[in-house]
Amino acid sequence: MLAADFSAARERIRAHILRTPLETSRTLSRLAGAKLHLKCENLQKTGSFKVRGALNRLLGLSAAERRRGVVAASAGNHAQGIAYAAGIAGVRATVVMPRTAAIAKVEATRGYGAEIVLAGGDYAAAFAHAAALARRRRALLVHAFDDEQVIAGQGTVALEILEQLPEVEVVVVPVGGGGLAAGIASALSTASPAVRVVGAQAELASTLRPSLRAGRRIEAPPSPTIADGLATSGIGVRPWRVLRRHLDRAVTVSEAEIAAAILLLLERSKLVVEGAGAVALAACLGPLRRSIAGRRVAVVLSGGNIDVNVLDRILNLGLAEQGRVFRFATVLIDRPGALAALADVIGRAGANIKQIHHDRGRVGVGVLETLVTVELETRGRDQVPEIVSLLRAAGYRLLR
Numbered sequence: 001m002l003a004a005d006f007s008a009a010r011e012r013i014r015a016h017i018l019r020t021p022l023e024t025s026r027t028l029s030r031l032a033g034a035k036l037h038l039k040c041e042n043l044q045k046t047g048s049f050k051v052r053g054a055l056n057r058l059l060g061l062s063a064a065e066r067r068r069g070v071v072a073a074s075a076g077n078h079a080q081g082i083a084y085a086a087g088i089a090g091v092r093a094t095v096v097m098p099r100t101a102a103i104a105k106v107e108a109t110r111g112y113g114a115e116i117v118l119a120g121g122d123y124a125a126a127f128a129h130a131a132a133l134a135r136r137r138r139a140l141l142v143h144a145f146d147d148e149q150v151i152a153g154q155g156t157v158a159l160e161i162l163e164q165l166p167e168v169e170v171v172v173v174p175v176g177g178g179g180l181a182a183g184i185a186s187a188l189s190t191a192s193p194a195v196r197v198v199g200a201q202a203e204l205a206s207t208l209r210p211s212l213r214a215g216r217r218i219e220a221p222p223s224p225t226i227a228d229g230l231a232t233s234g235i236g237v238r239p240w241r242v243l244r245r246h247l248d249r250a251v252t253v254s255e256a257e258i259a260a261a262i263l264l265l266l267e268r269s270k271l272v273v274e275g276a277g278a279v280a281l282a283a284c285l286g287p288l289r290r291s292i293a294g295r296r297v298a299v300v301l302s303g304g305n306i307d308v309n310v311l312d313r314i315l316n317l318g319l320a321e322q323g324r325v326f327r328f329a330t331v332l333i334d335r336p337g338a339l340a341a342l343a344d345v346i347g348r349a350g351a352n353i354k355q356i357h358h359d360r361g362r363v364g365v366g367v368l369e370t371l372v373t374v375e376l377e378t379r380g381r382d383q384v385p386e387i388v389s390l391l392r393a394a395g396y397r398l399l400r
């Protein structure tokens with residue numbers, strides 16, 4: 001792709017999207033040991049960068065293509081991007097979403113005016129349905145990442161980063177099918193070739209590293225991950241052509257690291273970011289720490305459409321990863337005051353009881369004993385040894 005493709009995309013979509021802020025954060029920079037700048041595509045129209053590629057594709061259609069309408073398959077953000085873009089371009093859009101898609105995402109997509117078809121149990125099945133539907137209707141199938149115009153649209157994120165931070169040294173990007181990373185890497189390869197581009201994936205959906213190692217696209221079914229936007233079975237053919245040449249490296253992060261990054265963004269930066277959108281920050285705080293030390297890094301927060309129904313579970317996992325939740329069990333003599341005495345030691349340790357479960361008559365626990373499981377809120381990992389030694393000194397045997 002040429003520099004002109006990206007500047008043309010920028011002009012085409014400019015009036016319909018936001019130039020999202022590039023925020024600094026002292027706390028996150030200190031934690032990462034680098035100068036982090038957060039590219040807030042979670043604040044983009046429709047809640048993700050996907051609207052850029054969708055708009056570039058649909059605003060570039062010929063009159064004949066426009067009349068035929070478009071079909072897309074997506075479990076979330078591409079769906080919303082296409083629906084929104086179709087409204088602006090004046091094109092009829094049908095979006096096939098898997099039956100498992102979050103209700104809120106289905107309703108948001110419908111709200112932008114697209115026709116919704118629910119089909120298949122996962123993205124691959126929804127895509128097959130969408131392809132058949134497009135053939136039947138002679139409509140245009142708009143792929144979420146394997147499409148030059150979509151990639152060019154996503155690449156406009158890089159042009160904005162260069163304007164906002166001309167001295168940027170590294171850009172860290174989440175990778176699903178690779179459209180966003182390919183757009184960014186390709187745009188930077190001509191506009192500012194010294195900038196390094198790093199791709200970040202969830203461990204549970206990570207085909208990029210094995211592909212780079214093998215020198216060819218490797219496919220593998222993804223496992224369910226908090227970063228649901230990245231759960232594809234592999235890198236697209238077109239993104240791969242770019243990434244194999246222009247990507248500096250690829251890293252993966254665990255579910256707990258993603259959850260901790262979501263929690264940090266919420267708590268410290270007041271930013272609501274979905275799993276896929278927090279993967280690049282998780283990479284900066286984890287596997288990339290050494291290589292980005294002291295550097296100016298743009299971290300792409302690619303989306304904010306988190307499913308609020310699972311937010312509490314994600315935040316709890318994040319708290320556990322940060323050591324701010326500590327769970328243990330112990331056996332007490334079953335007599336009045338025993339529980340109060342345990343609570344007293346916990347209080348003296350400065351921890352707060354979140355949950356306590358008192359279980360009499362458990363197999364393996366004596367008749368006059370009771371098993372107590374406790375979940376504590378702590379200041380952080382450093383406080384845990386302090387709590388443990390106070391409990392042990394008071395004579396409690398910790399079971400887990």
Ligand SMILES: Cc1ncc(COP(=O)(O)O)c(C=O)c1O
Nearest residue numbers: 077176177178179180229302303
């Ligand atoms: C929030 C978010 N981030 C990142 C991605 C990955 O984009 P790509 O498939 O272009 O790699 C997606 C894809 O849906 C997404 O929704």
